[in-house]
Amino acid sequence: MAVVRRADPVDLAGLRAAEEPRSTTRGRLRRWLPISIGLALAMTMIVVAAAAPLIAPLSPSAQFSDAVLKGPGAIDRHLLGTDEFGRDLLSRIIWGARVSLEVGLVSVAFAFALGVPLGIVAGVIGGRMEMLIMRSSDMLMAFPTLLLALIIVTALGGSLANEMLAIGVALTPNFVRLARSLALTIREQDYILAARALGGGQLRVMARHVFPNALYALVVVATLYIATAIRTEASLSFLGLGIPPPTPSWGNILSEGRQYIKCCPWLTTFSGLAIMAAVLAFNLMGDALRDLLDPRLKGE
Amino acid sequence: MFQYVLRRLLIAVPMLLGAMSIVFVAMRVLPGDPCVAMMGDQATSGALADCTRNLGLDRPLAVQYVDYLWRSVQFDFGKSFRQGYPVSDYIARMFPHTFVLVMASAVVAALVGIPIGIVSALKRRSPLIDYPLRIIALLGLSMPVFWLGILLLIVFSLHLDLFPLIGGGDLDGVIAMIGSGEAFTYPQDFLRAVGDVLHHLTLPALALGFTLAATVSRLSRSAMLEVISQDYIRTARAKGQRERLVVYKHALRNMMVPLLTIIGIFVAIALTGTVLTETVFTRPGLGKMLVDAIGARDYPLAQGAITVFTMIIIVVNLVVDLMYAVVDPRITFR
Numbered sequence: 182m183a184v185v186r187r188a189d190p191v192d193l194a195g196l197r198a199a200e201e202p203r204s205t206t207r208g209r210l211r212r213w214l215p216i217s218i219g220l221a222l223a224m225t226m227i228v229v230a231a232a233a234p235l236i237a238p239l240s241p242s243a244q245f246s247d248a249v250l251k252g253p254g255a256i257d258r259h260l261l262g263t264d265e266f267g268r269d270l271l272s273r274i275i276w277g278a279r280v281s282l283e284v285g286l287v288s289v290a291f292a293f294a295l296g297v298p299l300g301i302v303a304g305v306i307g308g309r310m311e312m313l314i315m316r317s318s319d320m321l322m323a324f325p326t327l328l329l330a331l332i333i334v335t336a337l338g339g340s341l342a343n344e345m346l347a348i349g350v351a352l353t354p355n356f357v358r359l360a361r362s363l364a365l366t367i368r369e370q371d372y373i374l375a376a377r378a379l380g381g382g383q384l385r386v387m388a389r390h391v392f393p394n395a396l397y398a399l400v401v402v403a404t405l406y407i408a409t410a411i412r413t414e415a416s417l418s419f420l421g422l423g424i425p426p427p428t429p430s431w432g433n434i435l436s437e438g439r440q441y442i443k444c445c446p447w448l449t450t451f452s453g454l455a456i457m458a459a460v461l462a463f464n465l466m467g468d469a470l471r472d473l474l475d476p477r478l479k480g481e
Numbered sequence: 482m483f484q485y486v487l488r489r490l491l492i493a494v495p496m497l498l499g500a501m502s503i504v505f506v507a508m509r510v511l512p513g514d515p516c517v518a519m520m521g522d523q524a525t526s527g528a529l530a531d532c533t534r535n536l537g538l539d540r541p542l543a544v545q546y547v548d549y550l551w552r553s554v555q556f557d558f559g560k561s562f563r564q565g566y567p568v569s570d571y572i573a574r575m576f577p578h579t580f581v582l583v584m585a586s587a588v589v590a591a592l593v594g595i596p597i598g599i600v601s602a603l604k605r606r607s608p609l610i611d612y613p614l615r616i617i618a619l620l621g622l623s624m625p626v627f628w629l630g631i632l633l634l635i636v637f638s639l640h641l642d643l644f645p646l647i648g649g650g651d652l653d654g655v656i657a658m659i660g661s662g663e664a665f666t667y668p669q670d671f672l673r674a675v676g677d678v679l680h681h682l683t684l685p686a687l688a689l690g691f692t693l694a695a696t697v698s699r700l701s702r703s704a705m706l707e708v709i710s711q712d713y714i715r716t717a718r719a720k721g722q723r724e725r726l727v728v729y730k731h732a733l734r735n736m737m738v739p740l741l742t743i744i745g746i747f748v749a750i751a752l753t754g755t756v757l758t759e760t761v762f763t764r765p766g767l768g769k770m771l772v773d774a775i776g777a778r779d780y781p782l783a784q785g786a787i788t789v790f791t792m793i794i795i796v797v798n799l800v801v802d803l804m805y806a807v808v809d810p811r812i813t814f815r
Binding site for chain 2: 320321412421439
């Protein structure tokens with residue numbers, strides 16, 4: 182017993198005990214606080230993006246010649262200040278949320294829709310099909326997400342649709358890999374055997390049994406990839422390869438503000454803060470969801 | 482062991498080939514004529530035809546493809562559209578800048594990230610240690626490197642005037658001094674030049690290093706948690722080993738094995754990070770060269786940079802896999 186006590190700080194029995202008190206207030210807080218913060222931040226972003234025309238105090242493209250490069254609060258009507266064309270920064274950041282969220286959600290949905298079926302087919306059917314799908318996906322995996330997105334955007338040209346497509350394609354191999362590894366585990370289960378014994382064909386097994394059982398793990402990871410997509414979009418816009426101005430996106434506000442960091446640091450500060458808050462929201466949510474749903478932690 | 486190395490090498494070749502094919506397809510087949518991009522819409526059809534012929538774009542696609550692969554293997558990426566110099570010369574000149582940035586930020590990331598990860602794992606679920614450290618790591622993970630870079634520039638370059646705003650120092654000079662032996666004959670000049678390079682390197686390395694440290698700390702935390710739950714740790718404790726020795730002697734050493742695999746991911750993230758970091762700090766390097774090349778529609782330069790990036794990542798992953806086999810003897814028998 183004394184030995185176990187000596188190992189107290191990290192012993193497994195202790196960890197297991199720490200996992201269990203779900204009913205205690207602290208346990209509940211620990212479980213739900215990160216996800217609540219993430220969810221609150223993400224919901225705020227979604228509401229702001231959806232209601233941009235109603236919330237934004239001014240038009241994002243309206244230029245005020247009397248208020249060029251004014252700091253936050255210098256003029257009452259511009260809460261966060263203005264940029265080099267006298268445009269209201271707060272309104273631009275609010276409208277920028279739309280771009281970030283659109284790119285984040287659509288590109289992940291694209292990667293999900295393309296990658297998951299391919300991964301499940303590879304995992305369930307196997308053989309040459311698996312070889313073909315996985316080797317192609319490995320080749321795309323050789324590129325970091327930003328680099329691959331950068332290559333595609335360069336080839337297609339910078340626009341909202343191309344950016345979504347580029348980031349979606351760049352994220353696809355991640356979903357292929359995950360869906361395949363989940364399918365490999367699921368296909369060995371007894372209920373798959375039962376489904377086959379009842380005469381279920383490959384397509385039915387994949388669509389009705391493998392996919393629903395892999396879904397929650399895929400959704401958790403998808404949440405994390407929304408964060409990656411938002412960051413990649415901001416990076417592309419920052420490099421001048423994303424949505425061309427004057428459409429506001431957080432990345433291009435930051436990129437344009439870079440020229441004025443000496444006089445007007447608010448331009449880069451607030452747009453960067455918005456990017457960080459959005460990425461943090463989806464990271465928090467994804468992390469917390471994974472902790473909640475990870476079967477290994479559940480088993481403990 | 483030999484068989485494993487051979488098999489791993491054989492897997493790397495088609496991957497490299499495939500990745501290079503993707504670059505080729507993206508640059509040549511997708512819409513957009515390099516000559517129109519370079520000369521503008523107003524160029525005469527004669528000038529465009531000349532340009533197409535000079536660049537070899539009038540040949541069949543299959544011929545261009547084989548030619549591109551053959552030349553790439555020899556590190557011949559053609560000549561830059563804009564400057565006319567060989568792309569490989571540019572890459573050779575820019576590579577050391579990116580290399581020192583990746584190395585310096587790796588040092589920052591390891592010094593900050595690994596201890597944070599270990600402490601966080603050992604004090605798991607401690608509200609005063611684990612949670613704050615994990616929150617910091619999450620913030621670091623969510624903070625774009627270009628924003629952190631700009632914040633560092635605002636504070637340390639503009640307000641405190643401690644570090645230069647742009648540039649990378651005379652790294653070429655330092656390398657030349659080492660090559661010519663002047664580093665030893667004029668040690669004072671050499672040290673001054675090295676100091677200048679480090680002065681320019683500090684902020685970029687901190688910006689990239691801190692964002693990478695977040696990833697490293699999360700990965701080392703989970704590596705440590707994995708190791709600490711192994712049977713041999715329980716055995717060490719059961720025989721009455723002191724906790725400190727259990728951590729240093731048994732856990733830390735074994736944690737390094739899973740941590741090794743991180744290097745592959747790390748290099749991929751770091752190289753992507755250099756594209757953004759070098760742009761923010763207006764530092765010469767492969768990343769900035771790539772962005773500039775894309776901006777100027779200099780296709781051979783962009784293609785060369787992307788191919789080199791991909792080659793580095795594939796080769797590093799190969800080396801990591803081989804190192805893994807050396808460190809963990811069980812793998813060699815698979």
